[in-house]
Amino acid sequence: MSFPKVYTVNGPSSTSSTSLPSWVAIKTKSKGGPNKKKRTKTQHSTTDLELIQDFTFPGSSIKIKTTEDGQHAIATGTYKPMIKVWDLENLTVKFERVTDAENVDFVILSTDWTKTLHLQRDRSLALHTQGGLHHSVRLPVYGRSLAYHSPSADAIIGCTGTDVYRFNLEEGRYMSPITIAKGWEDGRESEVEGVNVVDVNSRHGLWSFGLDGGGGVVEFWDPRSRNALTRLCLPSSTLLPAQNFDISSLAPVQKLSITALSSHPTDGLSFAVGTSTGHTLLYDLRSPTPFAVKDQGYGEAIKRVDWLRGGGSQEDAGRVISADSKVIKVWDKADPSNNHLSLHPPASLVDLHAVPQSGVLMVACDSPQLSSYYIPEIGPAPKWASFLDSVTEEMAEDYSGLGKSAYQDFKFVDRAELDTLGLTHLIGTPTLKPYMHGYFLSLKLYTTARLIANPQSYAEYRDKMVNEKLRAKTESRIRARKDQPKVNKALAERIRRTEERERLKKSKRTKGEDENDEEDEEAESEAEAEDGEQGGLLADPRFKEIFENPEFEVDEESREFALLNPATANNNAKRKTAVEDEEEESDRSSSGLEDEDESDEDEEDDSEGSDSDDGDLGQYDPRKLKSTDPKRVLPTIRSHPRLVVGESSKTSGPSKQSTFGQRLKNSSNDHNGNNNNNNGFENDKSILAMRKSADGGMEMSFIPSSKSTKSGKANDDDDEQDEYNGGTRRKDRKIEKFGNGLEKGGEESDNDDDLQDRSGRTKRRHPGRSASKNAFRKR
Template identity: 30%
Template sequence: MSYTITEVNGVKTYNLSAGKTLPQFLQEAKKKNSSLKYNQDFRKRIELIQDFEFPISCNQVEITPDEKYIVTTGTYAPTIKIFETAELSMKCLRGVDSEIVKFAILDQDYSKLAFAQSDRNIEFHAQYGKHYKTRIPKFPRDITYNPYTCDLLISASSKEIYRISLEEGQFLKSFESACSDINTLSFNKQLNILASGGNDGIIEIWDYRQREKASNKIFNNGQDITYCTFDSSGMVFAAGSDKGLVRLYDIRQESPILEIKHHYKLPINTIAFHEKSRNIISSNERVIKINNQDNGKVFTSIEPNSGINRFCLCPNSGLLLVAQEESRLGTYFIPQMDNAPRWCNFLENITEELEESQSNLVYDEFKFLTYDELEKLQATNLLGSAMLKVHLHGYLMHMKLYNKLLQKADLFSFQDYQKNLVKKKISEQQQSRVSMKNKVQKNNNQDLFQDKDKVNNPLMDNRFKGMFINEDFAIDKNNEEYLRLHPSEGNRGQKSDNFFVDEEGNLGQDDTLQIKMDQRRKKLDLQQKKMEKIQKSKAIQKEKAKKYTFEDKIKKQKKNFKNKQK
């Protein structure tokens, strides 16, 4: 299918970029010599923007303030692609000399762009293409723009925040930070202040009216700051660390008002505010989390199959554009968060049709397992492989593989299951039967209970005791009638029972039989010892005979040799 639907906390997310592209469909049809006319995946495909992809991966995606153009950068080779939302197709493509670390949109459309490249070059583009290029002393990490003074601000692997005046066309005096490296910048248009975050967890606020540092704060015991931003009001500030921690601050207070933890503990790469739903969206390499801005409750989450570089939230909508570590850019639509953008309002009609004919829910063919369940299946060696997908606090495994591992781990589970079913059915049938209770007199039960100890030993019972004591009941095994009835016992010779009954009624055995048995055992032991001695003596004689014969042969050979010499 060309789309997938995931549901977390009852919120549906439509992945509109999950299917194949048009060139891929055409290649497969050419190989199989089949027509796309009857291909259901091709007929139900959703391609939001044509050619919305790069050869290898995408680094960054941004939408212009007028919402008419989407600017993207990717590799390989390093390229810039600009898409027009009115036509839902590519406007232009430009190649650059080195990989783009970050870019800033300087105007309402794509007519003015600034790109920070990995070779320390800052490249300026206009509508017609490349306009100018300059160089900074250190490798850039982030770039932002102050529209009131026309200053381009660049953070790098140094203590300085470089400033370029685009009005005067020259470098201005840099801001000197307390951080050794500055990772991120964010400009507040409402208050005309600049926020910077760097190593050692230092967050600094610069007042652009006085060109001086206004405040300095250490974030959570020195965790490195990887991203920071302001909301649309300019009063709420958000910062993300390299350990997956996101904190919200009111700029009028020192302590954070909200804290969000990412369980993967990976660096935060993007944070955005959604004003209508009062949600804050943050992402790391694995997951995009959407939390409520007031209480921190999880709204939903998105986990793409590939790594996340950055994402862009389309203004006043529920559409997310994600730059991923794969050729195609991700497009995710969340109707419960907000409506579709104006330039693709047809998405709402499509999602309604998809809900009516929903047939492809993601993870239907997967089994969710925790780490303890993996240990029971003896499948911990699959961690890190393509057979396990990390999901929430556990892993996803294909049902076919799970069933095979389950059969190997417990071969008799199905048999036990069948036996338990049979037992349950039998017990249910027995319970459904009408059982009749027999009425018994209480006096009889009490008499039996009192006489229970008397009948423990039947030999002491007067009714049977005479059979074991009276000689008239004894069996004479030498009698002709007895031997005629038991011919096998007659061949064994005369045997006595040697059993008796004592006064208490217990059976016993005569000592004479035990004495005879002991004598026989002793005779057998003596015979075995004699046989062992005879065998040992024979073996010694054989060894001596071998030695003598060998020595005699040597003597004869010597004599024959002497006779020949003579």
């Protein structure tokens, strides 16, 4: 069952569900960024709200009431004995007036604060007006209760003894007193010691007197009659506990008295009675049997009982409020066991007043500070404090999460567990905070003491810490999504990543570029939440079949896919989704074996960049792939791509390494037929072409040579063509020595690897390698 929210708007916080001990400090997150210091809240800083200014007395308060027009509140207190009036419109004290004696009870004679009648402890009846004390009258005996009957202008004073005095304010004199407990045939009239409480029904003017003693009797009088109409005897045998009866005489040891009375303000038939044993009984004036009985549970006398008039939708919801010195309870008259509210005041309660047509309760306690509570479920905020709704919303935000975070650094232990831990010597020290049937202990101290008292628990603690660290590591790994589709997993993963990037860009664009890490995390969480709400392309029902029906599966090894995706087709054979990588890695780690082929490939990639296939232009040809499906027929490949420009057959034309001069010589031979150069240079292979110009000169294309034979021709055995510019390169190049036994040049090695290293590149250079291709060897 959930209880309504109670907000303390005046005075110290009560022991309700929202209060916390004074030694608890609540840490709250700062709103100014990560560099700001964390603030701490205590009970004093989170619960103090002063609705009415100077809502206090020097000593303690006695009675409190509000005027009929709802504009002022009047209370009496001690010490010094005084009367205080507060202006509720301005939420401040209007004036205070010191009296000659302490106040017992008072009534408000007008609709505002200007006329009040006070019953004093010095047996006086004082009439106060706007100007001050107007008149004072002495009483024959000490008074206990005061009421006012407006049709006859009689002040009814319940006193010690069996007489009830009447003072007529219109005539200014005492009227004939009323004698109660007269004519009883059971002989209990001698047990009556006085009249504790007097009530006047506002509907039909019926007087009721709650007697002190006599077994719990309420007498009813009509002001037009000189005798009692009837009396109501409470069932003392059920209200008094069994141990309070004397077995020999069957007489109750504890007497039953009436301490509170209240008539229903509207129907005139319902009647509430409070007893000295802590019970509240509800009667219908037409029946002597109570239709509801409520026990406060503490055995304290009922100080106040009233019918709640909350106003608005709670105008008359059948709720009753009863209070003793320890607790205030709000309950339903149809079901007394159903408590709507249980409220404990900070000090011993003396009087309670429920402000009509609102949800505000004013409590007079045995302390200087008067308390006020606002309960929205009982009724709305009064007109003079309409801002309470917005204020309480802010208080509710401050209270949210306090119960969870307040005690996170403490551990509750009882006395038996304290003995087991060996910490009984700390009782009475600030280390242990007494609470209910145990103590609050620092969580760090509790963990240390538990490990010392039970050494075997260290192994459990160690296993727990190890499991937590392992769990933290596994959480950082890529996890398979529960919504992973059955078909086209790679396509779904690419779509999901693209949508996440778009959402992050959009969120950063709206919030600005200058954001800290915490705001980035919030943006990511908001993006994930938005993704969960909208779903994106993957949740679109129009494309549902693509990720569920195997007939729509995309074959990334097909030629059509390679033609449509030339940039990604080169790595399709090796591409795996993150889920497949994780599954393969988990299978490998569980078996304890590593794939030797993969490890060898990784080592080769790290050691020798030349063996990698990353730069091979002819690495992947989709037309060379063999279909895994035996039913699939690949198209016939007629020819391979070849270089047309600058290439010819070996017999007819120059090779792909032919120079411009060689191609020119061949072209001249082709155009002129046989070669007519008979100048003796036809056997010189260094001369590529010769022709006569139009002006009679001669043009020649030849290859220069640094070493010539006797005939002046280059030696083909000693020279070889340069792979870059068609020149020659000397085999007997001078050997250069440098470093520690290193040399460069000399004869070329017969080793094929060396020849391969010295030859030109056949692959694209790896971007991570050096551009140098010089060969070094050690002597």
